[in-house]
Amino acid sequence: MKALQYRTIGAAPEVVTVPDPEPGPGQVLLKVTAAGVCHSDIAVMSWPESEFPYELPLTLGHEGAGTVAALGDGVTEFAVGDDVAVYGPWGCGTCHPCAAGRENYCLRAAELGINPPGLGAPGAIAEYLIVDNPRHLEPLNGLDPVSTVPLTDAGLTPYHAIVRSLPKLVPGSTAVVIGAGGLGHVAIQLLRALTPARVIAVDLAEDKLDLARTVGAHETVTSDDKAADRIKALTDGRGATAVFDFVGAPPTTATAAAAVAMEGDVTIVGIGGGTVPVGFGALPFEVTVTAPYWGTRPELREVLDLARAGSVRVHVETFGMDEAPLAYERLHSGKINGRAVILPNG
Secondary structure, eight states: OEEEEEOSTTSOOEEEEOOOOOOOTTOEEEEEEEEEEOHHHHHHHTSOGGGOOSOSSEEOOSEEEEEEEEEOTTOOSOOTTOEEEEOOSOOOSSSHHHHTTOGGGOSSHHHHTOOOBTTTBOOSSBSEEEESOGGGEEEOTTOOHHHHGGGGTTTHHHHHHHHHHGGGOOTTOEEEEEOOSTTHHHHHHHHHHHOOOEEEEEESOHHHHHHHHHHTOSEEEEOSTTHHHHHHHHTTTSOEEEEEESSOOHHHHHHHHHHEEEEEEEEEOOOSSOOOOOSTTTSSTTOEEEOOOSOOHHHHHHHHHHHHTTSOOOOEEEEEGGGHHHHHHHHHTTOOSSEEEEETTO
């Protein structure tokens, strides 16, 4: 089969031919219909050899959807031909967080060498994918795999972040979304679907701000050193009830800290290396700062239910398997509006 692999530290990913996988006991083989492309893959490929945690070559892709092609011994939850989405942050399944469906916070994954597909385990940008356990599959039940596959990360991650702040996002509140790209444009839709808050989108690129307005942002602000002042002006000086930073670079975390209101939330989702100082006087009183990771299995089901209800839709650009390296080039240069999706068997 064809697969997109990161094979050499510092080099671009390559489309290569590798043996077709076969499912072992308890595993499921998917024929991949769609696989998402994510900025975190670019971050992984930027790590120096001394810090690289995975074995190479690594098949990329942690957002996957496909059709069940074969079942390993003992699998009875699905049948060949079922269309499914893949829950990515695999855990041990037995520790306390896993038992509650919070496998994104598994206590034993590192100890047991359990990695998500595309982030240590063979990923979804391939013609076939092995899923370690059927509990990591969610039926699509009629959803289009191409527009749905980004929801396994670009939908689940902002959903998980936003749910924590729902008690504060009451009528009259304001939510700020920094970065209106792959995750951010979904976050705007989730905020509109789940809360009565006014939503302000912040981005550098005018096409991203256009997308933000299209999907429901009430206001847009250019991301520069005056962004926090503009947010304060739009909120009559109070600041934002919740700020969701999907970039996470030092300039944007500084904006988040400067724009948040007293008793507000700052949630840093992006992995751009920025931080927020916490301590008496560093932020308005009683601000909560958090950096969540991905989302839970029950939350993925809820995100897919929102998609079925028409409350959220991902703007996607599609690429064939041989174009997969180009998708990463375009993403790295900021030329993807929304989310890039690879069609390995398209």
